[in-house]
Amino acid sequence: MALKARFWRSTWFSFLVFPVALGLFVALIALLINPKLGESFGNMLYSSQKDIQSYSYAVNKASPSVVNIYVSRLNSDYTGISTETAEITTSASGVIMSPDGYIVTNYHVIPSLNEPNRAVWAQTFDGKLRQAFIVGFDRRTDIALLKINATNLQAIPINPRYEPHVGDVVLAIGNPNNLGLTVTHGIISATARTGSGLLTRERMNIREGLQDLIQTDAPINSGNSGGALVNTNGDLVGINTASFDNSRVAYGIGFAIPTKLVLYVMHEILKHGRVIRGYLGISDENENLVANNAVNGVLVRYVDPFGPAAIAHIQEGDLIVQVNEKRIHNARELIDVISSTKPGTVLNITVERRGQRYVYPVTLAEDKPNID
Secondary structure, three states: OHHHHHHHHOHHHHHHHHHHHHHHHHHHHHHHHOOHHHHHHHHHHHHHOOOOOOOHHHHHHHHHHEEEEEEEEEOOOOOOEOOOOOOEEEEEEEEEOOOOOEEEEEHHHOOOOOOOOEEEEEEOOOOOEEEEEEEEEEOOOOEEEEEOOOOOOOOOOOOOOOOOOOOOEEEEEEOHHHOOOEEEEEEEEEEEEEOOOEOOOOOEOOOOOOOEEEEEOOOOOOOOOOOEEEEOOOOEEEEEEEEOOOOOOOOOOEEEEEHHHHHHHHHHHHHHOOOOOEEOOEEOOOOOOOOOOOOOOEEOOEEOOOOHHHHOOOOOOOEEEEEOOEEOOOHHHHHHHHHOOOOOOEEEEEEEEOOEEEEEEEEOEEOOOOOO
8 A cells, every 4th residue: 555655656657647647638638629639730740740842942043044035026227126016926935054145045936037127035034134146056956046245144053964864853944925934843754855856947847856855744835945944953954945746735745955965056056156067968758758767777768869868879768777887777876977977078878779788988068957
């Protein structure tokens, strides 16, 4: 009996067990009175232990380098926007590549050469609107380089060690439908997609371009063209170019030009005013037939009658299987070899024709796609 009395009067019972028991009793009474109180308390405990997923760091890091691009008519003396027809004919996006005002956007965004009465304007993150001058463009990669008169701009972060992989989370930052700065997100769906050069300014032709495009399911809407595709660290992954085909509904299929290719084209334009590539003058498609990807090589289905291939007697129906000592398995490999070779270079091209092999020396011309 004395032992039991000492138990109830013990210090640890008074200061630990009794308060806990009392608290549980009070909590039980509260739950009986208001059952929803337990649910609210549980939610509070759960949310306090759960981290909020956010991409705000990447957005805050990259978005000051994304600009709105506008195309409008000039006034009669070409010094400003026309007051009579001040409407914006095109709205898109661009990315600041250097603090001194070089901006990359898409070629299909800028006015064509036969529209001298139109001008390009860039609105930076601080709201200032400046006229942008076209330094050069490359139709094959759908890239245009602009310059505005400004200093101390925030250039887009670029990590030269970053390699895009399928499954990477990416954010598309741009000015869709002239709504202003907008961020959408998705993942990289595929890399090294062939092409997207423009058949016209509105419609994509997946075979004509030279890019190894990044495919993403991040929504790239009208006006996002030329904007930035960045990773969750805010580093540039590529320049948004367009959806697969603007004439169809193709949700979840958008493309971006990889950063490495963007930098290469930009430096070529600054150095030469254009990108210098070799030109062979053949295609594995024609107006009636698409490319046959089942063949081991490149099946010639069209020959430019005035191109180097025609001069060297390469014919429609020939199967190109080798260039110099390099085996050619598909159009991608042939495009890479020809586009990376300087004009005037002689290449020995091996073709198969009616079961026989022939080797033709071909002198490459310069590829000149920049014609509207």
